[in-house]
Amino acid sequence: MPEEIKPNQIYTPKEARSFLKVSESTMKRMIKNGIITAFKVSGQYRIWGNEILNLVSPKLESGAFEIYKKIKSRTKKAIEKW
Helix, strand or coil: CCCCCCCCCEECHHHHHHHHCCCHHHHHHHHHCCCCCCEEECCEEEEEHHHHHHHHCHHHHHHHHHHHHHHHHHHHHHHHHC
């Protein structure tokens, strides 16, 4: 397994799983739900390194936190109306 994820290299789901430290079922779910984009080549999935890097980037994490804050404030307002 390579030590560094290269953006322009193609990885198998097994290699991506080892980078992300997730199970096989979690990887399948991530592909199925579109969390990570994978391309089917000759019946097997392939994932660009850039997709793996986007998934673990701090920018994505901060974006998720912003969405969480918005949902939390909307929920709080809805509960206050009751």
